[in-house]
Amino acid sequence: QKEVxxxxxxxxxxxxxxxxLNCTYSDRVSQSFFWYRQYSGKSPELIMSIYSNGDKExxxxxxxxxxxxQYVSLLIRDSQPSDSATYLCAVVTRQLTFGSGTQLTxxx
Amino acid sequence: KAGVTQTPRYxxxxxxxxxxxxxxxxxxHRSVSWYQQTPGQGLQxxxxxxxxxxxxxxxxxxxxxxxxxxxxxxxxNVSTLELGDSALYLCASSWGISGGERSYEQYFGPGTRxxxx
Numbered sequence: 001q002k003e004v005x006x007x008x009x010x011x012x013x014x015x016x017x018x019x020x021l022n023c024t025y026s027d028r029v030s031q032s033f034f035w036y037r038q039y040s041g042k043s044p045e046l047i048m049s050i051y052s053n054g055d056k057e058x059x060x061x062x063x064x065x066x067x068x069x070q071y072v073s074l075l076i077r078d079s080q081p082s083d084s085a086t087y088l089c090a091v092v093t094r095q096l097t098f099g100s101g102t103q104l105t106x107x108x
Numbered sequence: 109k110a111g112v113t114q115t116p117r118y119x120x121x122x123x124x125x126x127x128x129x130x131x132x133x134x135x136x137h138r139s140v141s142w143y144q145q146t147p148g149q150g151l152q153x154x155x156x157x158x159x160x161x162x163x164x165x166x167x168x169x170x171x172x173x174x175x176x177x178x179x180x181x182x183x184x185n186v187s188t189l190e191l192g193d194s195a196l197y198l199c200a201s202s203w204g205i206s207g208g209e210r211s212y213e214q215y216f217g218p219g220t221r222x223x224x225x
Contacts, residue, residue, distance in 0.1 A: 032212045043198055043216040044151070051209055088151065092212045095164040096141065096200075098151040 001026050004091050006099035014107050019076040021102050023089030026070065032092040033065055035074045038101070039085045048074060079106045110135065112201050112217035120223045126187040129220045133180050133201030139163075140182040141214060142174060145196040154197075157182055158204045186222075194224045 006023045013019045021035075032051055036044035050056045050063040050072065062075040072091075076083055084106050089099040113132045121127050133140050142154040153166035157176035174184040180201075186193055200214035 032209070034213065036216075043196075043219050046213060046215060049210070049213055090214075095153055095156050096212050096214055097153070098143075100150045 002099075003027060003093055003097045004089055004099040006087075006089050006102050008100055008102060010103040010105060012105045012107055013079050015079060015081060017079050017106075019079045019083065019104055019106070021074040021076075021087050021089075021104065023072045023074075023091075023099055024070055025072070025089075025091040025093075027091070027093045028067075028070065030070075030091045030093060033063070033072045034090040034096070035061075035063060035072075036088040036090060036098075037085045038088060044088055076104075079104075081106045081108050112199060112215055114197075114199050114217035114220050116220060117218060118221045118223075120225060121189050123189055123191060123224055125189050126185065127189060127222060128183055128185045129197055129199075129222075131182045131184075131199030131201075131217060133182070133199075134215055137201035137203055137215075138180050139202045139204030139211075140176055140180065141200045141202070142182070142184050143198045143200065144168075145198055145219075146194075151198070154184065189224045191224050194222060196221050 035048040038044040048063040050065045056063045060077045064073045086101040086103045088101045115130045139158045141156040144152045156164040160176045171187045176182045196219045198219045200216045202214045
């Protein structure tokens, strides 16, 4: 079992819709969770950090964490074409471990 | 505040040569991690340094090595280059264990694109 797993996608949503990205992790003691956005040809950019169970909102982005289910998700409301990118889930195990990413395309 | 910088941005080397990549972290950050990114393998962890000490190492051969200096700047070296080493090499900095809850928030540099021919 991989330490951090994401649906590879690709995921396509129409402009204005909610995009839902999911991630599961295997290490029960993990305490820090992150979402990164990576545009094609660019380096990953940190967009959300979450450390406690529940929801954390920042603008159009909401991160959700459920430690009992070992599950973290990212919701993007009112999706825009500029949100089209690969989204990487990252979890602290012995070091920061990344999932393989979900490619999101927002269709105009 | 200036971000993470990496030099050079692009590099073309011949198989068998060696290469050194450099990374300057965000001011105040004491931890530097290195990753290799390829289309097929995604982001693969190479190593992590904190206060000049290697804290963690990924599953890469000994040809890959690194070090960190007292000013937190870091270098990685790849010896005896192979075609499969062609990749984007990313450096990321963070506060490290001195950063409390934010210790592991990593910020990436633009990367060094290495091509081995």
